[in-house]
Amino acid sequence: MKTPKPPVAGLALIAVAVIAGQIFLIPPAGSNLMGQTSNPAPDKTIKELTDEIVRLQGLLPDQSHAMADVGYHMSHAWFAAKAKNWPLAKFNVDETMSHIGWAVRIKPIRKGPDNSDFPLQPYADAISGGPIPEMQTAIRNADLPAFEKSYQAALTACYACHVASAKPYLKLKPPAMPDSGIIDYQPDSP
């Protein structure tokens, strides 16, 4: 069962942006903002700021964490479609794709089975260019058989990246039961 994750990445990025702001956005000496004299001197050295950025980088979620979210949303998409709750299915397919993008940004290059580096993006593109639009079309058409077919095609494309990443044991199948029981899949009655 997956627990909801705090937006660590977002917070860390904001913190990095704030620190970067201290470096790049220092107002010129003597500048006067809203009648107050600002202090132009940064109170941290570059070394301290670099250490802080390294510390914040250590707080960023790893790729496995982002992928667990991918699995969570993909699983919810399945049960939402089964319940013919098409808006909920669409939400989860969109989240699946955006979390795949996030996972690739966390670690864009991995080692393959032969220990050589390879880029992950083409594997993400293979999903976003085929199975995901097919799932979205099936959702728009409220077509469950077409959704199930494209879902299976998506899992095959997901698995291709796991194999390429030297993790062939991360096999995928349509889920038998939801990861978490907190989402009510039943659509509103018309």
Ligand code: HEC
């Ligand atoms: C671009 C490559 C890529 C794609 C596409 C991809 N995965 Fe992954 N996935 C990985 C990698 C790499 C890992 C292992 C991450 C790690 O351990 O650092 C992983 C791990 C996982 C895990 C295990 C997470 C955990 O730690 O418990 C699940 C579940 C998962 N993927 C589901 C999916 C699903 C479902 C899809 C398709 C909707 C998908 N993945 C698409 C690369 C990919």
